[in-house]
Amino acid sequence: MAGLSWEPVIGLEIHVQLKTRTKMFCACEVAYFDTPNSHTCPVCLAHPGALPVANAKAIEYTVKLGLALGCEIAPRALFHRKNYFYPDLPKGYQISQYDVPLCGKGAFTVPEPEGDRVVGITRAHLEEDAAKNVHVGGTGGRIGGAAHTNVDFNRGGTPLVEIVTEPDLRSSDEAKRFLQLLRRTIVELGISDAEMEKGTLRVDANVSVRERGETGYRTRAELKNMNSFNFIARGIDAEIERQIGVWEGGGEVVQQTFDFDAATGKLTPRRAKEEADDYRYFPEPDLVPVEPSAELVERARAELPELPGTRVRRLEPELGFDLAEGLVASGRDRLFARTPGDRRAVANVLMNELAGAGVDPDAVDGDELGKLIEARNRVPRPVFADAIARSGDEGFSADPFLAEEATSDVAELGPLIDEILAANAGQVAAYRSGKEGLLGFFVGQVMKRTDGKADPRVVNELLRAKLSA
Amino acid sequence: MIDTLRLTAEEALGLLERREVSARELWDAYRAAIDERDGELHCFLSLVDEPAGEGVPIALKDVIGTKGIETTAGSKILKGYVPLYDSTVARRCKEAGLVTLGKTNTDEFAMGSSTENSAFGPSRNPWDPTRVPGGSGGGSAAAVAGGLAPWALGSDTGGSIKQPAALCGIVGLRPTYGTVSRYGIVAFASSLDQVGPTTKTVRDCALLYRTIAGRDPSDSTTADVPEVELPEREDLRGVRIGVPKQMVEAEGIESGVKDAFERTIQLARELGAEVGECELPLSVEYGLPCYYLVAPAEASSNLARYDGVRYGLRAPEDAYHAMVMRTRDEGFGDEPKRRIMLGTYALSAGYFEAYYGQAQKVRTVIRREHAEAFERFDVLASPTSPTVAFELGAKTQDPLAMYANDLLTIPSCMAGLPGLNVPCGLSEGLPVGLQLIGPQFAENALFAAGHALERALGFDRVPERLR
Amino acid sequence: MAITREHVLHVAKLAHLDLTEEEVERFREQLSAILEAVSKVSELDLADVPPTSHPLDLVNVWREDEPRPSLSADEVFANAPDREDEFFKVPPTSEVREP
């Protein structure tokens, strides 16, 4: 495959909506799934004379995030105005940060099976989100054909952090792994829900390829509108393939922006704009500089939890990389830590049964879960599954479920099996003439008669012994 | 009988306190004066029909947002716009018992030096209605000078309080940047805009400043303000007054203006002031170009919100961008358009460093020059305007000539410093203004010096033709 | 500093002003003269001078994260040129949101 000689180069731009109670520059509540425009005021509707006042919590959250990303916290940061016209931008400019962001260079370490991938963070800055445009009517719901546009300013002004990475990622898998760990970090910091489906986490990817060994970067394309980690990975793969095709076909990749269409898995190029963007950034004169005090930074640093990447490496020796990463990325490693029992067994149940049942790991009592896991080969399977599903319920106790231990008493099961074999002489003959697949049939019969309470291992052993007798 | 031409706000407060007149009588007296003279002077863009309180009336420049009262900033694009909230200064006036008479005329978005840029027609000077009252706060200044209001609030970006006060023969204070909240004031240039009083006397000015000044949690750019002292002293002993050489020697200062200024400086000496010469060479030479880069740049962004989406004029068009472009072309007059274009250009890619970036550095130079002057002097003095009130139409075709009106008021604005205009005499029968500049937060020093000079000058502030 | 017709049109587009032909020519002349005058600032060598973006030396003016009541629907739409239900209604936008 020709692609083997190509190396993808990927950088990400991530927008994270902060979980503050109020907006970035006014005291309206952040609640934009409410009645349209019901959380607006003169400031976020940009009435004449209205002025912004920065939300202290948003600044604190951004400092926290910056520290978690290993960023330098700027001793003095400025807000700038980014000027352009759009219906969802009421002031005609977005208050953002430009050449002096709150969080400067950093590095975020992502554990991988063969060592760490250190992803450079270019910057992380604080800004306000745009409002929401709803394009109404027209042909096929396409923006270009809308009959009119409705604007809801509830979301407008929500604090937003933009994280920009260096082009340090080398595959869609790495990008996905980075994002999962970043998302986990953000959630654990308590600064955002970071949910892609809700738009509280948004990711754009810059993708280019180069031949292995090449040191410079080639022209990149920007991918937007990918609303899940899987779509991001698919979008990146599609773009890598496209660019390799272009280069190998003797062509040249041009700078372009694509929207990823989840329905078709295809990338659609955005039409080129008539002129270059000119946002006319200048320092926002309605706000004063931000100079985070040493005290604020140290307090935020002291509150940082142990970062997910570190935890993966800590768990790896006893569980192997995949389980360790799975537990941490899914946010189950804290439950893992407080659940006693065989480490691998606990890890497996957490990643399989517990994950499958959709139980919130933070609601689970580790000791009770430990008892359950310890007994998992003794209690009937449906009972075990039921118990796991309820393990996050308030006041959950494993005891009633443990009481229903599976029947493994040979004295009890032996006569029952004899009875079943006698009643199914035809199947017994078939089995004995080579149709060993019929074992399952007999097991099923036993389970049926015991309401599933028989220990399947014992049943299997007894059946095999009796059938080969 | 209340003589609204002579009655000061302080006297009006006294009359009300002693119950010698009722609030209603006071209100009616000003309404009568408005009925009599506003047809000619056109000070007001809108009037309040019934007084909302029992205190001394006040007129507010129409860039000051007033809940429930139309606020247009002199622009067609805001015609019919009724604010949902009171500006902080309007609220403070209300809380102090002041009663809004109406909203006064202004150059569109406070951009101008004559009120001729108002979309609703110019105001006229009570001393000579063929002449301009100055601008942008010409409506407020003419209303106070013409006895249509006891006092008024204006806003000043590069001279819009001080210059009309000078041209109308009244007192006007542009406060230290950050002492008066800008919350609710239709923005022109955020790093320069300040609201301030336009009054008959320096004591009135101090009273009104005391009412509106103070840190405001809704305006991040406000600071704590020292206690305001009402001036009492009638001498200037121990006061060091610096006269910036480049300000009295500047090109275009009329000889009558120069004479009145020099007589006033002589009087200051007689009152005990130590007068000396000082230097502001770069501030005077580069202040005007610096201002005409910084202010339009900020204005180009501040005026971007007038897009026809949430309030104000909307031109009928069937696509969003076309609608915004036509709304703005129809809604803005020439001066806002010129400044938006100029500011957009100064901020645009490739030009930022040479224009806006460089102007910000010039601003540092201006601050430093002033700081140096204040090492030796308590107050700086100069004429406020190079000329007396000019004829309507004299400069409307030549933007640069119009901009030159602000030559002497602009440098201290760029440095964020307070400036007080005190009428100091007549030239060709028209008022001449003295500009007193102080260090940041030195309003009390300006009031003290201004008050002593005002007493000694004995200027009759009632326009001769109305006496 | 003479500016061209193209300059004027470019700036007008950035500023969203749909100038008439007459305005384009008039502003071209006036802006040329004004730019000539303000270009004076570039005479000074200020390489080592820091910029002043604000005359007050304040920092860290923040607000606690405490909600306050928002406007009522009547207030929100009191000045609106057009609305549809609880939305502000505008003519359609012709392109995908940038940036």
Ligand SMILES: [Zn+2]
């Ligand atoms: Zn709001």
